[in-house]
Amino acid sequence: MWDVVKSVLAAFFGVQQDQRRRKDFEQGKAGAFILIGILLALLMIVIVFVVASMAAG
Amino acid sequence: MAPKSPPKATLEHSQSASGSAAAHHVEERHYRSGPLRWLLTTNHKEIGSLYLIFSLSMFMIGGAMALIIRLELFQPGLQMVQPEFFNQMTTMHGLIMVFGAVMPGFVGLANWMIPLQVGAPDMALPRLNNFSFWLLPIAFTLLLSTLLMPGGGPNFGWTFYAPLSTTYAPPSTTFFIFALHMAGISSILGAINIIATILNLRAPGMRLMDMTLFVWTWLITAFLLIAVMPVLAGVITMMLLDINFGTSFFNAAGGGDPVLFQHLFWFFGHPEVYIMILPAFGIVSVIIPTFARKRLFGYASMVYATASIAILSFLVWAHHMFAVGLPLVAELFFMYTTMLIAVPTGVKVFNWITTLFRGEITFETPMLFALAFVVLFTIGGFSGLMLAIAPADFQYHDTYFVVAHFHYVLVPGAVFSIMAAVYYWLPKWTGHYPDERLGRWHFWLSVIGVNLLFFPMHFAGLAGMPRRIPDYALQFADFNMASSIGGFLFGFSQLLFIWVIVKCVRGGVKAPASAWEGATDLEWTVPSPAPLHTFETPPDLRGFKFH
């Protein structure tokens, strides 16, 4: 699970080692990546919103 | 552009019809030469050509409207047209260029090249493909005909903010809505077709991460299209109801909300901006490695960056609305997300440049256009970064600075990438190389013209010139004169483009299957010109070197 999160974060960041990527594509399940991707995207929205709220005071 | 001679009937075709009389009839209709063949074709190459020809015609019509605008703005004062007509020109120019030229241009390239690049015999849904295309000429004929209607055509800008586009709109607005609905349906169907083709028809052995970036960017673009075109359909349907059925979605007097229109429009509109640029990223990412004779520096990063941009594109829409009086938290949220989107965009530019580094570079016409894309799109990206700063945006918003910004990303951005693609794939389409000398003339005239046209607009905007005005104060005169001269230079250079294409279709230096030395993708394994039917049996990809 943690590996999936790390891979998705790497994808968000746009940087991933080639061999890890190969491993993900060969062994990982697409559904898990998509689910984690959606969750992390929502998390990002929440984080930016919280930062904006705090900045707005 | 596809070969003109009808192909030989195959066994498959005669089997598909039931009964021998019917079979005879079907075949005759299928291989008819003349206009009906083009009307009824289900071949991805022919439909691709139709899309591209349509896109080019719309580019010329929308361009002629831009020249009317530039002619009026050549000097202060009203000389050529009245404000009502001027507003119709700015509106129609925007609508035609976005929905009629750029989007169909990319769809045409997708039709031609995606099956060739993934080793598929055709698009997954060929009849749907035919329907998607033929909706467009109908939609745009209807849209253009509104100019002749009483009260004139749409005059409320391509963003058609309510209530100017509802309560205060000309009677022809209902036709505008209908036309846009048709163009939207065409886009959605096209997108479904592209996704189905990419996900289902890849040649055995080709994994997702083996696909070219053009295919990748189109796959992501197609998802964006499916996500946002229904939002556009929804918002124009609400307009339709407000205009004709007495509802008050956007009418404040009836309890409606004009700002709701803008939220809905830009929730569609911002991803739409990326719909017009992601396939351009794909094209450039294919062309630069070819002429640098070096593989793309970060293929996976490029794919990821495209996906990041696509996701972020849904979270930034309100940066078009910084001046509408959003709450402070919303302004900050959209400022931060907008700044974030600069990061994956930067990753792309860095990747292209690192691909050039230590390459073996030659400067054929497609490469020239791709390189100009990198430089000029980046300039458009810089002004985009400036626009993201909300406090400063209060000064930039709705001025010529914004006009300069989005034209830099759309003209030397999206349009140059389409031109690069045309020069790059013309040998595959026609079997001849485009005239290199004319291509260079076309390139240099376009680059000089486009910069003379759009660069002074930055200054005009910063100095305080609002957009969409038919006449302006005297201090903006010099910038506008320069822009107009650049506009005419750029506009008339495109006649050269048409001439290059016509010449190339008619003949020229014969191109081999692999027309460019550094090109490695799958389309270069089929003969030039590509026969009407390719990859009827999937290619054997064992040992094929992907990108």
Added chain:
Amino acid sequence: MRKMFTLAALLASLDSSYSISHASDWNMPVGVSQVSRDVYGLHMIIFWICVVIGLIVFGVMFYSLYRYRRSKGAKAVQFHEHTTIEIVWTAIPFLILIAMAIPATATLKDMYDASESDYDVMITGHQWRWQYDYMGEDVTFFSNMSTPREQIAGTEEKGEHYLLEVDQPLVLPVDRKIRLLTTSADVIHSWWVPDLAVKKDAIPGFVNESWTRIEEPGIYRGQCAELCGKDHGFMPVVVHAMEQEQFDAWLAERKQEAAAEAGGVDREWALEELVERGEKVYATICASCHQAEGQGMPPTFPALAGNQTLMDDLDRHIDVVVNGVSGSAMAAFSGTLSPVDIAALITFERNAWGNDTGDAVQPADIQALVSP
């Protein structure tokens, strides 16, 4: 924060056209308020950041194009993907953006704090003029573009402030916090004065808030920034900032005028008197749509000259002007024009361009209709 702006000002001074308060020809004006200077500072910082990044990126690019040409005998070196480099070029822009977001957030918060104002002005956008209402002072007026049509058509030489001049500017005192409330009576407009760094959309059904504190007396010019129809290019904004004493005198004078105007409702007006006044109202308010000779622009703006419904049905004519026509571009003028102006206008329309009805509508009748 301040330090940052000093830096920006320093960088900005590299630009030869830089000046303290006047709009430069090439760049954003520095303006005449603290907010406008802050905005200018942000603009110059982000501009120079872009220039520096651009020089580096394009520098590497053009070096590669020059150095690694095949005609110079370059041979491609196959390398790709380098995790460290990729992390660096993702992280650096990210850090630059955070550094940029901090001052931008501070300025934005400042711009949003319209509390504790000294004066409140309600700005209402109309097609195609601005209305200013000094709240609590009983002073309200329209501000129309005063550039003659002949200058636009080119039959007369264009003046210095071509398209940026009005009959009555918004008059404001300097060194006072002015709260600007923007709204609209018809379509969306946007009230913009570059020297104040204030641009706020005027939206029907909404009241938006912004503020300014002008530091130097002077005349500051801007324009409507949101496409609002045919004459969008012809609705300038002019702000005349003056010292407090002058402003007080001006305000007192306006109040007197308003009182005198109110007295006109009760007396009987002669036909000629009404027509004469109505002609002026028509020219400033109605002519942009219904045209100078009442010929209109059908089908959107109907003709008034020779309009049989108008001539036959006085009540309907009054109703249309007072209450507008819902679902069309015809606005209700009961809230924006005085009863005297409405009566004069209707009388003029019924007696001009061959509409010889001879009707004289009295201001008192309109007054009764508007506030029974």
